[in-house]
Amino acid sequence: MSATSTFTIAAVPADGVGAEVVAAGRAVLDALAENSGGAFAFDWTEFPWGCGYYERTGRMMDEDGLEVLRDFDAIYFGAVGWPSVPDHVSLWGLRLRICQNFDQWANVRPVHFHPGITSPLRKADHTPLDWVVVRENSEGEYAGLGGRNLAGRGPGNEVALQTALFTEKGCERIMRFAFDLARGRDRKKVSSVTKSNAQQYGMVLWDETFARVARDYPDVETESVLVDAMSAKFVLKPEDLSVVVASNLNADILSDLGSALAGSLGLAASANLNPERRFPSMFEPVHGSAPDIAGQGLANPIGAIGSAALMLDHFGLSTEAARVRAAIEATTAAGILTPDVGGTAKTGDVVAAVIDNLGN
Known part of the structure; x- marks a missing residue:
């Protein structure tokens, strides 16, 4: 057949x-x-x-x-x-x-x-844990913008620039994807990861876009968490997570942390x-x-x-x-x-x- x-x-x-x-x-x-x-x-x-x-x-x-x-x-x-x-x-x-x-x-x-795999988290022994990291995969810190210059001035003088790219359209589409995903889960919540206290341009645009998009999803709970605090939350309060949306680099690191917490x-x-x-x-x-x-x-x-x-x-x-x-x-x-x-x-x-x- x-x-x-x-x-x-x-x-x-x-x-x-x-x-x-x-x-x-x-x-x-x-x-x-x-x-x-x-x-x-x-x-x-x-x-x-x-x-x-x-x-x-x-x-x-x-x-x-x-x-x-x-x-x-x-x-x-x-x-x-x-x-x-x-x-x-x-x-x-x-x-x-x-x-x-x-x-x-x-x-x-x-x-x-x-089941059957021991997590380094003691909380995992008795608390249901299950979340998903949604990573912006086209721009952010992995956009490939930048270069190396001034090597001709001699040893110790070279300069490298690595530029993160954040577009309003890029931020919006990954956030809407995360919100739509959250609507299909038991816990309807999206956690946005940011570092806008130190990255005052790209991450502020990220935050503003998240706040605007969230207004279209009144049925979904939201929070905005600095990436360092989110790293701690993965370990200390993972039961509060459902969908985590983050930029290319931040989500790359956090998802590896999550996998390690799951066992490997x-x-x-x-x-x-x-x-x-x-x-x-x-x-x-x-x-x-x-x-x-x-x-x-x-x-x-x-x-x-x-x-x-x-x-x-x-x-x-x-x-x-x-x-x-x-x-x-x-x-x-x-x-x-x-x-x-x-x-x-x-x-x-x-x-x-x-x-x-x-x-x-």
Whole structure:
């Protein structure tokens, strides 16, 4: 039987454990499709881009890579980075090149506490915790504006400028995205992260835009919190969080903190969305390429599998996404855990358990 819907997905494992976790997510999605009664299928095309490709060609991806990717329904990404290539070269040459050129302006990073995984937070033992960080993903501190100058004046005289870009339109669209997301959650609340006491231009525009947008959502509770205070709140009062919206840098740091509080960066899923669907969106685990454990079967695939669930949501397969999340929960509750969360299971063991739990 031919599938009613076939989704074309570009797989970009990239570097290190990226290859292992992308393979893990693909196995789970293919198992889900095989048992769908022909309702849907996935058509995969894998690309060899990354630091190894850079060492061979001097480029992180094909020159026409963006044109090739444009025709896919989604991109499933692994992790980028390797010691032999400077991090700013690898990141800007591949991941940020895709995100920025495809205007994937909404980065969604859930912070989820899984059963069977011990959190460093004692509060997590007895308090339900679950929130999501919404990251402005197109401008802010990662806009790429600036430069290095005056090196010709001799050692010690060079100046580097890194300019954060805040536009009213950019702030407004990510905030409306956060408010719309909050309306669908049990706790209808949006927490805006700012640093307007010290950054008196960009962050003041952020604050003013948030206050204006909030007036259109009277049913949603709001708060505006300085980023340093929000860092403390993640640790001391996380039960008060539902949707946290922040600029590119602030949300990047805070979401990593949230994942660490949940137990490991290996658990963290993310979606880089172009909500208007003018371009394909990209789904990837938050963790890095982990060269120290690459190829050893020790990588935690849960972040990548959770990212696959976010991709299913994007495709309108919300029931199937819920099945994948339930299978992850059943796996962690059974104690089938990789070493980063205190277990002894290999990557393949976790994948096999998730697929088995899909059938249950």
